[in-house]
Amino acid sequence: MKNNTSSISSPFLTLPWGVTPDWAATSLGGTLISFSQPTTALLILVSLLLIVQFRSELMIHKKSRVAPAPLPPGPAPWPIVGSIPELFRKKPVFRWILGLMKEMNTEIACFRFGSVHVIPVTCPEIAREVLKKQDAIFASRPITMGTEYSSRGFLSIAVAPWGDQWKKMRRVVASEVINPARLRWLLEKRREEADNLVYYVYNQCTSGAIVDVRVAVRQYSANVIRKMMFNKRYLGEGRMDGGPGVEEREYVDALFTVLSLLYAFCVSDYMPSWRRIDLNGHEKIMKEAIKIVYKYHDPIIDERIQEWREGKKKEAQDLLDVLISVKESNGKPLLSTEEIKAQVADLIYAAVDNPSNAVEWALAEMINQPEMLQKATEEIERVVGKERFVQESDIPELNYVKACCREAFRLHPIAPFNLPHVSNADTTVTGYFIPKGSHVLLSRIGLGRNPKVWDDPLKFKPERHLKDPSVEVDLVESELRFISFSTGRRGCIGATLGSAMTVMLLARLLQGFSWGVPPGESRIELNESITDLFLAKPLLAHAKPRLPVYAYPIQ
Structure with a gap:
């Protein structure tokens, strides 16, 4: 007689136990169903979590009043879990969300994940309503595993x-850390790293001419940001050619991993009771990346705090010293060690990705359109000449270079969405009901590539930002036609620093070197990565010095 046996398993779950299970069997409707003990325990746990989630949702619905308007359009959610299954089936999730909005022909939508309403926006007018007209309502952030x-x-x-914690830290950062006087104080450290950039690329030219x-x-x-924060370039022994050592590469890779998981459509961010299962595997990856970051940060911070306590250090030389030396009215340190460590990491995360991504894309686009390279270098030579390298004081007059940076922010943003804004109360936006607790995501792609706003939106055209030659180009887009540094209460405090870093980075590369495609190639491939918005392959380009030898930094 044939045994009608089947196994029940979940396509989303990987058993964490590294043991061979004892098998048991039970009968259900005449079919023999096999279970392992760990699988049974996991199924029971998932069932209990679903019950908890269902009860939580019932309480939310009981407390909520009748919606004054309909929710924005979106896919019909499943009971209890909403569109959680799509987080596994539709990867990357951001492409599914934006693709579905395009199919639905809507610039605001609603996706329910668990009991959380996620509201993506691709229209500047709606974005302005969120971050300008109703900024106070949308001034919070969600609680996520990554953050x-x-x-x-x-x-x-x-x-x-x-x-209160956000208000405290914002007050400290705005008044003591990122302000015009402090940025002027740290100007020499930024100049040193601009010189080191040129030195490193120059050494790459002489050793092979193909630059990563x-x-x-x-x-x-x-x-x-490391020089401004810790007053040091290298975390290890460093390299003679000015490039990153093993420690710096490990560190930067970890920073980018952390950034990729801050808001990564993780199941537990919408159904917190499921966090212990780590269905996406995000928490394990985040723990490993954070461990690397703190491995480099914590010893420096702990040692510096001890130096201040013992009186060995009395004068601030970098931003870490500033954070340590901020005092309460009674003379005691205002920030705890944990707050200092958190804010140090926060400032570093904020500085590493946006300038580097924008300049990599801008240079790739410009190499494919050599007339842009020529126009930019001519502007730099007109303003700066060939006897010295561009400095931050030259930036106001480099409108075309800034237009190239601005266009890179528009067309090639660092992330699909900006950091989420959480509604503190029920509200209505452009005629749609936005429940309290909703996560509003302004789409950097949707805004910057919106054909209703931008002519030929998928083409890299810096000239679109130069319509009035009498107006200085600003990398911040206050009208939210694209997002470079956001705006409102939760806008980037470091927009001035980020702008200066971006322009200096591109200007130094353009002024110091002639750029072209590698030998044997006709153009740079401008394909976007499937999983994110970086270039699918790191930009490898042919470079050669274009200034007199004596102009280049010597170390």
Whole structure:
């Protein structure tokens, strides 16, 4: 007699136990169903979590009042879990969301994940209503696994929910850390890293002429903020050619991993009771990346704090010293050690990705359109000449170079969405009901590539930002036609620093070197990565010095 046996398993679950299970069997409707003990335990756990989620949703519905308007359009959600299954089936999730919005011909939509309404927006007018007209309502951040780790429990400014801790840290950062006087104070450290960038690329030219631009631009961004924060370029022994060592590469890779998981459509971010299962595997990856970051940060911070306590250090030389030396009215340190460590990491995360991504894309686009390279270098020579390298004081007059940076931010943003804004109350946006607790995501892609706003939106055209020659080009887009540094209460405090870093990075590369495609190739492939918005392959380009030898830095 044939045994009608089948196994029940979940396509989304990987058993964490590394043991061979004892088998048991039970009968269901005449079919013999096999279970392992760990699988049975897991199924029971999932069932209990679903019950908890269902009861939670019932309580939310009981407390909520009748919606004054319909929700934005979106896919019909499953009971209890909403569109959670699509987080596994539709990867990357951001492409599914934006693709579905395009199919639905809507610029605002609603996706329910668990009990959370996620509201993506691709229209500048709607974005302005969220971040300008109703900025106070949308001034909070969601609590996510990624942001909990990155901020040591929501102690830093960027990802903390609205509340006293956010207000405290914002006050400290705005008044003591990122202000015009402080940026002027740290100007020499930024100049040193701009010189080191040129030195490193120059050495790459003489040794082979093919430059890995991604390595160079990410190194520069990390070096600038590391020099400003810790007063040091290298975390290890360093390299004679000015490039990153093993430690710096490991460190920067970890930073980018952390950034990729801050808001990564993780199941537990919408159904917190499921977090212990780590269905996406995100938490394991985040733990490993954070461990690397803290491996390099914590010893430096702990040692510096001890130096201040013992009186060995009395004068601030970098931003870490500033954070340590901030005092309460009674003379005691204002920030705890954990707050200092959280805010140090927060500022570093904020500085490394946006400038490097924008410049890598801008240079790739410009190499394919050599007339842009010529126009930019001519502008730099007109303003700066050939006897010295461009400095931050030259930036106001480099409108075309800034237009290239601005166009890179528009067409090639660092992330699909900006950091989520959470509604503190029920509200209505453009006629749609937005429930309290909703996550509003402004789409950097949807805004920057919106054909209703931009002519020929998929073409790299810096000239579109130069319509009025009498107006200085600004990398910040206050009208939210694209997002470079956001705006409103939760806008980027470091927009001035980020702008200076971006322009200096591109200007130094253009002024110091002639760029072209590698031998044997006709153009740079401008394909976007499937999983994110970086170039699918790191930019490798042919470079050669274009200034007199004596102009280049010597170390």
